[in-house]
Amino acid sequence: MRIENFFTALKWDNELHNISEILHSQIHFQFPNITPYDILVAIYSIQMFLITKKVQEENILITTDMHIHSHFSIDSASSIMDCCESAITKKIKRICITDHVELNPEINKKEGNYFYDVEAYFDSIKQARDTYGDKLTILSGVEIGGGPHYYPLEYEKYLQLPYDFIMCSVHDWYDSMFASQMAVHPMPLEESFGYYWDEVYKSVCYGRFDALAHIDFPKRYYLQAVYEWDKISAILDVMIEKGIALEINTSSIRKGMDEPMPSKELLDFYKKRGGKYITLGSDAHYAEDIAADFGIFDTPLIEGLIPVWYQGRERKV
Ligand SMILES: [Zn+2]
Numbered sequence: 001m002r003i004e005n006f007f008t009a010l011k012w013d014n015e016l017h018n019i020s021e022i023l024h025s026q027i028h029f030q031f032p033n034i035t036p037y038d039i040l041v042a043i044y045s046i047q048m049f050l051i052t053k054k055v056q057e058e059n060i061l062i063t064t065d066m067h068i069h070s071h072f073s074i075d076s077a078s079s080i081m082d083c084c085e086s087a088i089t090k091k092i093k094r095i096c097i098t099d100h101v102e103l104n105p106e107i108n109k110k111e112g113n114y115f116y117d118v119e120a121y122f123d124s125i126k127q128a129r130d131t132y133g134d135k136l137t138i139l140s141g142v143e144i145g146g147g148p149h150y151y152p153l154e155y156e157k158y159l160q161l162p163y164d165f166i167m168c169s170v171h172d173w174y175d176s177m178f179a180s181q182m183a184v185h186p187m188p189l190e191e192s193f194g195y196y197w198d199e200v201y202k203s204v205c206y207g208r209f210d211a212l213a214h215i216d217f218p219k220r221y222y223l224q225a226v227y228e229w230d231k232i233s234a235i236l237d238v239m240i241e242k243g244i245a246l247e248i249n250t251s252s253i254r255k256g257m258d259e260p261m262p263s264k265e266l267l268d269f270y271k272k273r274g275g276k277y278i279t280l281g282s283d284a285h286y287a288e289d290i291a292a293d294f295g296i297f298d299t300p301l302i303e304g305l306i307p308v309w310y311q312g313r314e315r316k317v
């Protein structure tokens with residue numbers, strides 16, 4: 001194997017075992033004590049070294065925001081142009097505009113999410129790229145809510161569109177009520193989280209998206225979380241197996257909490273189960289909130305995890 005092919009192959013985890021076997025078969029005559037496992041560990045170390053170096057060089061932790069809303073979402077008034085200007089001012093290199101698509105028609109009726117105009121959205125993305133493309137990478141994305149498994153035909157339509165990044169989230173899990181309404185009505189915390197984890201599990205099992213947004217989302221409105229670890233481990237195992245990244249979303253900090261979604265406790269649990277890939281998102285609904293509180297990524301919070309971004313639905317480091 002040529003050296004450049006070797007390094008290219010490092011990007012795909014499922015290739016690592018094969019590579020270690022190949023290398024082992026080539027060198028075990030000279031080094032009989034080396035096992036394929038030793039080689040695998042060495043490859044992982046090289047991979048982490050290269051990623052850390054790249055992250056340091058590009059300062060990627062605070063220069064890529066993969067979760068931003070524009071006025072194509074019912075709950076934002078910022079134009080995509082506003083978002084670009086704010087990002088450039090903050091020296092952000094990449095932004096992904098991930099407007100809401102709620103597949104649940106009940107939510108659509110209540111929240112007016114028929115509002116999303118996909119053609120106008122892609123036109124605006126093009127216009128923004130024409131204007132700011134030399135200063136900023138503008139990625140197209142979507143935040144799909146409502147449970148893709150309940151609306152397979154509608155979901156399929158969005159999967160066919162030329163998005164760079166598809167994110168899924170669960171915003172309603174009982175009687176088509178948004179989380180903020182449940183917290184006020186009130187729906188008891190434990191009960192609400194119980195339903196919520198079940199819905200997240202169904203969404204990740206259905207899959208076909210790149211990242212799961214704000215995994216402990218009810219926390220944003222209840223201001224505390226109930227972690228049912230058996231359900232969470234089932235969710236994370238499916239995500240890891242399917243290669244779905246876990247988003248770290250800083251919007252809970254703007255709601256007055258001292259931690260992002262998810263908490264460090266859940267991130268450590270993700271790591272322990274073998275999770276690696278994370279996306280970083282502000283969930284900004286105002287252009288000025290782009291990359292808000294990204295300073296927290298300059299702490300041990302994400303140690304051992306790999307921040308990624310997506311272009312043409314391909315994972316990039
Ligand atoms: Zn959301």
Ligand SMILES: [Zn+2]
Binds near residue numbers: 067069143283
């Ligand atoms: Zn969002």
